[in-house]
Amino acid sequence: MTSVPPLNVLIIGSGGREHALLHACQASPLVASIAVAPGNGGMATETTCHPLNVEDVPATVTLAQKLGTNFVIVGPEVPLALGVVDALEAAGIPAYGPRKDAAQLEASKTFTKDFLLRKKIPTAAGEKFTAAQPAIDYLQTRSFPIVIKASGLAAGKGVVIASSLAEAEQTVRDMLENRRFGSSSEEILIEDFMDGEEASIMLMVSGTDYLMLPPSQDHKRIGDNDTGPNTGGMGAYAPASVVTPAIEQRVIQEIVEPTLQGLAADGITYRGTLYIGIMVTRDGPKVVEFNVRFGDPECQILLPLLATDPVALMYACAQGKPLPKDIRFHSGSAAIVVLTAAGYPGEIRKNDRISLPATLPENSQILHSGTRRAEDGQLYTSGGRVIGAVARGPSLATALQRAYQLAEEIQFAGRHFRRDIGARQLQRDAQSPH
Ligand SMILES: Nc1ncnc2c1ncn2[C@@H]1O[C@H](COP(=O)(O)OP(=O)(O)O)[C@@H](O)[C@H]1O
Ligand SMILES: [Mg+2]
Structure with missing residues (x-):
């Protein structure tokens, strides 16, 4: 290098x-x-x-x-x-x-939909609107459920999956006429619903050169078995075998390569993390969205899986240099369990005192989010997602066992965490012969 x-x-x-x-x-x-x-x-x-x-x-x-x-x-x-x-x-x-030009891939969902459709990259069919009536006319021609998205940044709250025309119409009016997301919903995207299982693909990109990190899956709902309201992310694990080697090949050929080539052809240089949210459908992988930075909490499990120095990779990307070819990963899996504050994801309570364990399980770490260190040196909760218990292990079961042991030992009033992080993958592992 x-x-x-x-x-x-x-x-x-x-x-x-x-x-x-x-x-x-x-x-x-x-x-x-x-x-x-x-x-x-x-x-x-x-x-x-x-x-x-x-x-x-x-x-x-x-x-x-x-x-x-x-x-x-x-x-x-x-x-x-x-x-x-x-x-x-x-x-x-x-x-x-x-x-900024490349960051539009996250900052404007309509920019991205135009790009994907223009480059014939698999994604849901969709149309953009700035006025309610044409949007409602369009809705009449679609089937339900249908997905309505504020085009701009909305901190993960700007997407509604409407199950009926009435609900969709109300959502359109809310976003376009009542400006529910301020300037972020001046323009909306209406797209067809994709049925399947979601996964996250994260790339470190230096122009058209890139490194694909292991596929991961996060857990967005507050409650076990994907119940309750959406959150910023309650946990994640990697690798996620819903992205089989065959799906991964299709992601590379049908999504990653045409995206990076397409950006370059449009005169946009991409450097940094490209997060591709995919839906694994019956017809193969399709793009749900792009993010232009590491996912949180996915970042917390992907960096520990990299045996090559991530800083060397990030610096090469920032300079637009080719990435080294000898990149190595740790074998096994990593998992994170996110601990949240009382009330989250609604009105949260702050200033609950946090106590941390003195020793950590093997290959585990505590990663803070909504915490504050007070004058007295004590730690207090200061946000909805408070802390993540992260662990790596030779198997997902071991990684989870370590992460959950750690989560139990991080204590504060009102603490909540999901008990089923990675459960789907454990089921898949149990079903597939080794
Ligand atoms: N076309 C779609 N079909 C099915 N589900 C979708 C579709 N688009 C979005 N979703 C669901 O809504 C979630 C949020 O949408 P996304 O485009 O990722 O926006 P954001 O992360 O900015 O809120 C996705 O993770 C997915 O679960
Ligand atoms: Mg998303």
Whole structure:
């Protein structure tokens, strides 16, 4: 690999994903110093956290300059959509994450649908609308359930699966006329419902060169057996064998390659993580959506599965250099169980005191999200998703056993976590002969 200067890294973000990135930086021989902005209670015990509004692009550049940063890793999507990477690059600071033009793949669902249909990449048929009446006329011609999406960023809340025309009509009016998601629902996308099982494919991309990380599955609903309201993600595991080697080949040939070639042909350079949400349907894998950054909580399990230094890969991507060919993964599986605060995903209670175990199970780690370290040095809950218990093991069963042991030992009032993370995969493992 080409020579890399000692890296003074700045990590942007405050969730479990960024805590995982921090651990990856701590383990990397390439990294000389690490700062985080704004960070959380867990990261604050391990490195310096700087206050930052991550939506303030000029402030981010100023902070990076002040710290002598020569590599920025951007966690969340909003700063990417606002062009933070363009601004950092203009200041001579390489950054991991796509530029503003490429970040549209997440920031505009209508941009992405146009792109996918134009490039003939498998996805649900759909149309975009800015006015309610044409949208309602279109609904009359479709079958149900149907999927209605605010086009812009809506923190994972902008998608409604409507089971009837009446519900769909109401949703359309809510989004377009009542501006339920503000400017994010000025434009909406209506697309056909895809039946199947979902999986996440994460790529680290350097132009048209890329590394595909093991397929993973997250668990969006608050309750066991996928019951209750949606959340930011209650847990995840990888690899997920719903993406069989044959499906994976189809994902590469029918989705990944045409996407990266298609972007390049459109004059868009992609650098950073590309997250492809897929639906494995009877007709094969189809794109549900793109995200332009690591998923949270998927990041927390994929980085530990990489035996090659993730920082080396991220830096190569940021420079637009080819990725090394000898990338290695740990065998076995990884899992994360997310612990949430009282009330989540509704109105949450904050400031419950957290107690952490003194020792951790083998190959496990605690990754913080909504935590705060108070003046007294104690940890308190400060967000809906509080902490993740992450573990790797030779089998998924072992990884889960370690992650659940750890989850039990992290205590705070109102704590909740799902008991069935990875259960589907365990069932699949039990059914398939080894
Ligand atoms: N066309 C579709 N068919 C079936 N389910 C869908 C479809 N589009 C979205 N979904 C479901 O809605 C969820 C959220 O949609 P997504 O496009 O990922 O938006 P976001 O993550 O921005 O909220 C998906 O994870 C999937 O479960
Ligand atoms: Mg999604």
